[in-house]
Amino acid sequence: MPIKESAPQLNRPEDPVRAGGARDEDTTIEDPVESxxxxxxxxxxxxxxxxxxxxxxxxxxxxxxxxxxxxxxxxxxGKRIRPTFAWWGWRAAGGDATGPAAEAMLRAASSxxxxxxxxxxxxxxxxxxxxxxxxxxxxxxxxxxxxxxxxxxxxxxxxxxxxxxxxxxxxxxxxxxxxxAGLEPAALGRGLRPWRAMRTEMLAGQYLDVFSQVRGDETPEAALRVAELKSASYTIARPLQLGAEIAGADQRTLAALESFGHDIGVAFQLRDDLLGVFGDPAVTGKPAGDDLREGKRTLLIAEAVRAARAQGDDHAVAELRAVLGDPDVSAERIESARAQLVRLGAQQAVEERIAELTRGAHRTLEAAGFAEPAATRLGELAVAVTDRTR
Structure with a gap:
């Protein structure tokens, strides 16, 4: 017979990361969830x-x-990015900050x-x-x-x-x-629409990421498609829609959140791609240049190859391809590849794309006219996930 034993106890955080707001030690009134x-x-x-x-x-x-x-x-x-966007999608669509419905939304977002x-x-x-x-x-x-x-x-x-x-x-x-989670049946039914789409899109993006590596697809279009599906959808756009759908958002609100979430989601992934090559391992928790060793065909690589071809620099293309997907590549060759990415203007091109997407998201947010505090918090989150060091 199998051995049975009591369930292991999980450690609870003593000082969890805070997301705005400070607790007044002199009051016994609980802060809302978003504090x-x-x-x-x-x-x-x-x-x-x-x-x-x-x-x-x-x-x-x-x-x-x-x-x-x-x-x-x-x-x-983890930074709990996805539950955070789901929560503020809920609030942007008029969801309450406290009460049974808010607690059910918190559980749904946490999933x-x-x-x-x-x-x-x-x-x-x-x-x-x-x-x-x-x-x-x-x-x-x-x-x-x-x-x-x-x-x-x-x-x-x-x-x-x-x-x-x-x-x-x-x-x-x-x-x-x-x-x-305790959602009302109608709210759960609405929430399942982005939930189901998100799961499929996440797996599609993961497959296309692998597929582009084995095919050696270095086009910007392929890189951006992976970014849209693998990250933008399930990290930001669909979580926002999940919260908004559960709250019963109208089509105008859903459309604004979809546009905002797409732009910020792609920018988030592009920032992640830069960190995967230029990030500090002590901060990212991953080895330096790990995306190069894994052979990731990101927009960063696509822009470098495009620039090198435009310049007739076959040597630079060959050097980058030799590094991509080599698990045993030396630190010196990683550093040389980084230098090529900078010299060819690929790093700057990706930075400019991130800035363009972020500006577009802010314009969408301003035009949407969401009630406070959702409008301010979404604007702050847009900056936090696209202008990060880790």
Whole structure:
């Protein structure tokens, strides 16, 4: 018979990241959710995962131990960007900041972090990444455990299997969390429209990312399509629509949020692409130039290849292609490739595209005329996710 054991207890954050507002220690009145939105998301996720861990412990102790690793991953980091945009989509469409409906919305928004966990665990596996947030990736961690315990079979295969299954579990639990959030049936039905589209678009973007690598597609159009589907949709645009749909938004509000979310979402991914090549590993938690080693055909690469061809610089194109997808490329060659990206104007071109998209998003936001505090917070978030250092 399988061994049963009590559900592992999850650590609750003592000082969660705050998102505007300060708590007055002299009052006993609770602040609304948005005074500490990331902390409230953390609380909601912790409560949900504790209940699911208890169920897993009833199934088998070994499985519960594996799921504990997934829980640590979900609760151990991240900026809670997707729940934040979902919340402000809700508020922009007239949703309340407090009360039972707001608490249900918070749970629905928090479920997006489980989709994010699925995406990250699987993305790290696909990219064969060693680290995430400065720690070993899930598949590497399970492979190491296999090796240390001297279990039968291959360690790498076990790590891969565990990561696939735990990523799948996170996706299944995301659906469960949304459906049990406490939303009114009509609100849930509306919310399922962007939810379903988001899941498909996320997987389509991930596939196209891999597909463009194996085909060696270096066109700006292909790079932007991946950015739209893999990041813009499920990171910002669809979460905004999720919150707005749950609140019962009209078509004008939905259209404004879609336009705003698309522009900011693409800009967010382009900033991520720059950080993937030029970011500080101590800040990003990933090795320097990791996107080059993984062979990512981003807009940064597309702009460099286009500029090099226009200049007749076949040597620069050959140098970049030689680095792309080489997991053993030296630090010196990474630095040389970076220099080429700067010299060819690719880095500047991407920066200009980010600025253009951000300006367009702000124009959309101003024209929409959302009520406060949603208008101000969305404007602040647009800056935060596109002009970041990590």
């Amino acid at each position: 500490d939105l990331p902390g409230q998301v953390q609380r909601t996720l912790t409560e949900h995962l504790e209940s699911r861990l208890a169920e897993c412990a009833e199934l088998d102790g070994g499985f519960a131990t594996a799921v504990q690793e997934l829980s640590r991953f979900v609760l151990g980091g 997006l972090e489980l989709i994010q966990a699925c995406a990250l665990v699987h993305d790290d596996l696909i990219d064969e990444s060693d680290t995430r947030r400065g720690h070993p990736t899930v598949h590497r961690k399970f492979a190491r455990t296999h090796y240390e315990e001297r279990w039968a079979g291959g360690a790498a295969q076990f790590g891969m299997s565990a990561a696939v299954l735990l990523g799948d579990l996170a996706l299944a639990w995301a659906d469960d969390m949304l459906h049990t």
